[in-house]
Each structure stands twice: as structure tokens, then as C-alpha cells.
């Protein structure tokens with residue numbers, strides 16, 4: 161989906177992509193009757209039985225719905241946790257298992273410009289027991305921007321949340337989805353701010369803007385109007401950089417709603433419709449085949465368990481002749497210390513060495529594979545960043561606590577130690593999808 165389409169057609173796009181079955185019934189809740197009617201007209205084209213409701217209460221006894229659409233229906237309850245919980249319970253009960261819940265909510269007038277993160281968190285971790293005793297909830301497919309609003313109104317904070325109703329195994333874990341884990345451990349709001357102070361404005365990766373530009377240039381000749389997927393875009397620095405510097409159109413995705421809410425807030429201020437973002441998992445979002453000139457990923461894929469699946473998805477999404485460039489935290493060849501093993505398991509990292517990356521790339525079908533062990537550069541950057549903090553402590557401590565300062569210093573020092581033992585590596589990978597023969 162690269163250019164503008166109407167909001168009901170954007171909803172239908174998800175139904176076709178995500179719901180792998182015919183739909184028989186659709187419920188639309190829209191306080192604005194005219195907009196509600198436009199959803200009805202669009203969905204009737206799919207031969208579905210569509211019912212339009214003007215308020216949430218009308219859904220309380222509904223069950224087994226294939227597609228539920230809420231069009232700006234939540235504005236009165238957004239800041240009331242109890243009412244939101246009631247809404248989620250009703251919406252989850254009203255959907256069939258596997259059915260889609262699509263929530264369009266324009267948040268441009270919200271006082272908290274990062275409200276999308278709070279809502280995503282709410283929706284993603286909500287669970288309720290259904291009448292058969294199943295632990296049900298809404299499985300996140302994506303939170304996308306409303307295309308039309310970004311293109312036509314320069315409103316980058318109008319959202320479509322897309323979920324599938326699912327039965328989940330009961331859990332007593334402190335975090336219950338991987339998004340929840342990312343947002344509550346490594347990428348809390350304070351954690352992100354402190355990281356950004358360390359790495360540089362708009363970046364959560366070694367070396368900030370300057371290093372990213374150096375890396376991006378390894379793609380070769382980027383041209384205006386070309387398209388790029390940025391996997392694990394974070395707070396958006398890399399996406400904005402390629403749009404600004406090269407005129408490339410970027411779809412940036414990230415699973416951390418805290419990260420992406422910052423990227424979206426900044427995008428809304430900058431009004432750059434060459435960039436769009438989605439809160440989604442790189443292993444879940446269904447990209448169009450053969451659609452990107454480039455796939456880029458800075459220091460994200462160590463978070464992703466199945467590298468083979470990721471590489472084959474990247475391969476499919478690239479145009480023939482398209483290129484992929486990834487930097488990643490990786491493992492070296494030295495014997496791993498217990499401390500390093502603990503660090504890797506606490507972060508839930510899946511580290512690969514360059515040999516393994518090469519093998520997966522060949523198996524996937526990539527050609528012109530180039531890899532590089534960039535660990536010496538990683539060491540230089542870690543040393544620079546640590547001494548920058550040591551030399552600017554008063555400024556850091558005017559924004560953050562002593563605890564955050566100590567945790568960054570020890571984190572950076574520990575990484576330098578892992579590098580000495582060839583446990584921690586920083587790896588580079590560039591490859592091409594071949595043209596058909």
C-alpha cells in the first residue's frame with residue numbers, strides 16, 4: 161500500500177491480507193453516520209451482511225462477527241481505564257475466533273501526542289475469559305497510519321489498529337507479548353530518552369546520525385522516489401535521514417510502541433509524507449511481494465528469533481535486483497563468559513556470527529553477499545560514547561538519575577569487555593535479490 165486510498169478501502173485491504181476466509185458479517189460502529197455509511201457501502205461490495213451502529217452499547221450482545229470496525233468511536237472513553245476495559249471486553253466477545261477488530265482513531269487532538277503507545281499497550285495485553293472458558297484477547301497485527309489523512313491532510317496521528325481475536329495460553333509471566341517485553345524492559349520511555357542522549361538525536365544505535373549516513377551510503381546510488389523498508393526503525397532517525405538526504409520513500413516498522421510513538425510524534429511535526437510508520441512485528445506484517453527497492457535494518461535483528469524466516473520475508477518483499485543492508489549485534493567466536501550469556505538471555509537476544517548469517521543468506525537465495533565484522537569500529541564508538549557521558553555528567557544528571565548514568569556506564573563498559581573476549585560482535589550484511597534469469 162504505497163499511495164492514498166479511502167479509509168474503508170484501507171480497512172478492506174487488511175481484511176483481504178489478514179483474514180484468510182470469506183466474511184459473512186460485519187459490524188460498524190461510527191458516531192459519524194456519513195462515514196459509517198461509507199464503510200457499509202464498501203463492505204457490501206464483498207457481499208457481506210453489514211450492520212451500522214451509532215454507539216458502542218449496541219454491540220454488547222453481539223457474537224461471532226467476522227469483522228468489527230470502530231470508526232472514531234472511542235473519543236469519549238480514551239482516558240477512562242474502566243470504560244476502555246469494558247469496550248475491549250465487548251469487542252473481544254463480539255468477534256469470532258480469528259475475526260478482525262479494526263479500530264480507527266484520530267489522535268491528532270489528543271493532549272498526549274504519544275497516546276498511540278498507551279492504547280496499543282492496553283489493547284495488546286487485554287485478556288478476557290469467554291463463555292467456553294477460553295482466555296481470549298486481541299492479537300496485534302499492526303497499528304498503521306490512516307493513509308488518506310497523512311497524504312491529504314498532513315495528519316500523521318490518525319491511526320488504524322488491526323487485531324485478530326485469538327485464544328491465548330494462560331500465562332503468569334510479567335510481560336505477556338514480545339511487544340510488551342520490549343516496551344517494559346529495554347525500551348521504556350526513560351530508557352529510550354537516556355539511550356538517545358547517548359547515541360545522538362533521533363537514533364538508538366551506535367554512532368547516531370553520522371554513522372548511519374556512512375552505513376546507508378553503502379547501498380550505492382539511492383534515487384528520489386525509490387522505496388525502502390526500515391525494519392526496527394526505532395524513533396525514526398534512519399527513515400527521516402534517507403527521506404531527507406536522498407528523497408527515498410520509507411516504510412519504517414517497529415514492534416515497540418514506545419519507540420514508534422516518538423517517531424510518529426516527530427513525523428507529525430515534520431510533515432514528511434515520504435515516511436510512514438507501523439507498529440508491527442517484522443515476522444508478522446504481510447508486505448507486498450516485490451515491492452521495495454531496499455530493505456534496511458539497523459541493530460534490530462538480534463531481537464528476532466527466526467533469522468531464516470526474516471531473511472525469506474525480506475527476499476520476498478524486495479524487488480528483483482533490490483538490496484538489503486543490515487547491521488546487527490552478533491556473537492564472535494570466543495568462549496562465552498557466564499556474564500555475556502546472562503546479558504544475552506536477559507535481553508532475549510538471538511545472536512548469530514557472520515558465518516551463520518552468510519549461510520542463511522545463501523540458502524535464502526541472495527547474491528552479491530558482502531559481510532564485514534565491524535567490531536573494531538563498535539569498540540571505538542563505545543569508547544567515544546562512554547567518555548562523552550563522563551565529560552558531560554552535569555548535563556546528563558540534569559535530565560536523568562544517577563542510577564541511569566551508572567547503568568549506561570556499566571552497560572558500555574561491559575560491552576567493551578565482551579568485545580575483548582570476542583563474545584560480542586557488530587556485524588554488517590549487504591546482499592541483492594537476483595533478477596529472474
Ligand SMILES: C[S@@+](CC[C@H](N)C(=O)[O-])C[C@H]1O[C@@H](n2cnc3c(N)ncnc32)[C@H](O)[C@@H]1O
Pocket residue numbers: 342347362363364365391392393394395396397398413414415416419440441442443457458459460461463464
Ligand atoms: C537498537 S534499536 C534500533 C533502532 C533504530 N534502527 C536506530 O538505528 O535508531 C532496535 C529496534 O528493533 C525493534 N524490534 C525488535 N524486535 C522487532 C520485531 N520483531 N519487529 C520490528 N521491530 C523490532 C525494537 O523495538 C527497537 O526499536
